[in-house]
Amino acid sequence: MGQLKRSKLRSGDLLSLGFHGLRARPMRAVLSSLGIAIGIAAMIAVIGISTSSQALVKEKLSVLGTNMLTVSGGTDMLGQDVDLPKESVANIRRIPGVEHVGSIGAIDGVNIYRNDQIDASRTGGLSVAVADGDLLTATGANLMHGSWFNEATSKFPTTVLGRTTAERLGIQRAGSMVWLGGQQFTVVGILDSTPLAPELDSVALVGEPIARDLLGYTGTPTMIFERSSEERVAAVRELLPPTINPQAPTSVKVSRPSDALAAKNTVDQAFTGLLVGVGSIALLVGGIGVANTMVISVLERRSEIGLRRALGATRRHIRLQFLFEAMLLSALGGLAGTLLGWLVTAIAARSNGWAVSIPPAVLFAGVLVTIAVGALAGVLPAVRASRTAPTAALASA
């Protein structure tokens, strides 16, 4: 009686069986994979929009650098304000890795006006501060007009205005006169705004010598900007408080403005959550849709199943065929959805002036997820198909 030769289905044939099954009812295939498509499109769009917007921020940050730390005075345990010590800047310079340190020291009670005719109470929210150290290099700020202080100008009544300050006072170029601390000051420069040190926008900066001579500056910095080598940022951050104020290190506030910038520009969290939620539900419903379509398909194709069994298909072959068909159905939806998600991202990016940046891994994962959904959705129909009696081909008249 001899050994039985086994039934065998080549994997290439399994593949074309799946396509064949879908091609037989294209409209149904499209409709039933729609849910999956919408689900994955929402997911890709959410991720795509967020990564594209972050790509812009990253680009900005790579220009600005993430190696700047800002130091300011905090409060002590009783809630009293604690000023930074006078020798802070000098001490910070001694920390290994520190490259540039600059500071501003606000001068209380001294204000700036367009001219001496303006009422003293109308300060416009502007303040006067002393610029010290390598403020420009440390903050990365640039001058829009004029020049920075030099040995000479810092001894005379001159000022460099922040961008907002210049706008509020209506000053467009260097050489203008302003009324500062009851004196005429000459504007020598106007700063451009810099995202890492927005504090500089609404001040009028003066040189340290003239501030001591004329404005009663005592030498206490209110904010210090420090830039170190990139690898030393974490270490420097640790060392700053005890170096500046060994008695009360907790009263020294250190922050990294680039962090805040990175966080600020990302897509609204609630919105993201909503879309991800909608996407997951659509995926779930889509998966159920695929399962439903496949169950119906199995019932309709009883005689096809019977025929295949008569031709020698094992239960396993039938199971694989329907499982694969479900996965394919879902993967087609996934592919369409990925494309749609990419399109939505591209439109959003365009209207915001970003470059489209979706990690390829996300697109890949999107398709993988839909295949997994299809596999899950296909299990039940596939098992039912494989349990169809082989006599079905004969029975159906």
Add this chain to the structure above:
Amino acid sequence: MSAPIIELRGVTRTYGSPPTTALAGIDLVIEEGEMLAIVGTSGSGKSTMLNIIGSLDQASSGEAYIAGHDLATLDDAQLSALRAHTIGFIFQQFHLSDGVSALDNVATGLLYTGIPPRERKERAEVALKRVGLGHRMGHHPRQLSGGERQRVAIARAVVGNPRLILADEPTGSLDTASGAEVVAILRELNAAGTAVVVITHDNELAQQMPRQVRISDGQILADQRKEASWAS
């Protein structure tokens, strides 16, 4: 091969509860290369018998052997293997796939043998020529007549060179002329050495077969051999 291609011993088949008996103790031996008709009225148990002979269904009691294999001892994969390599089925409804050509329909007959697609097509071509449809290979079933469709189905059944062909009312959906053609083809196949079992309620068709097994109410009434039927 000494073992008969089919051997049934005391085979019964009952359905449901309370049990209705479709087959009530069938003893039947079919030798390799034989040709016979199983004939009976509607509800006599013909299809039930074909299902068991074709290993599509299991007997409720009794023993069934195909090519010496005891069907009760085989698992699903082994039964499927038997169908893939040893048996070819022909149905009254043809069961062709509408979306693909005659050639591809025939090649499907080898799908579960693991033969590569190219060779399947080559062999399908040969089988189609064998049933006289060499000129219709690219046609889809809808573009073919009923008789041509059944010939495509026959080609699909024989493309794997099975030792046994089982046909359930193969001429049931055809007119007389096409039916005669189908019978002629089945004869040729048998002459080439394949055992052929035709199931029919049509006495006239049965008369053309060298052996007729008459069943009624799930039992064999008569088993006649007619040596002189060759030249009809």
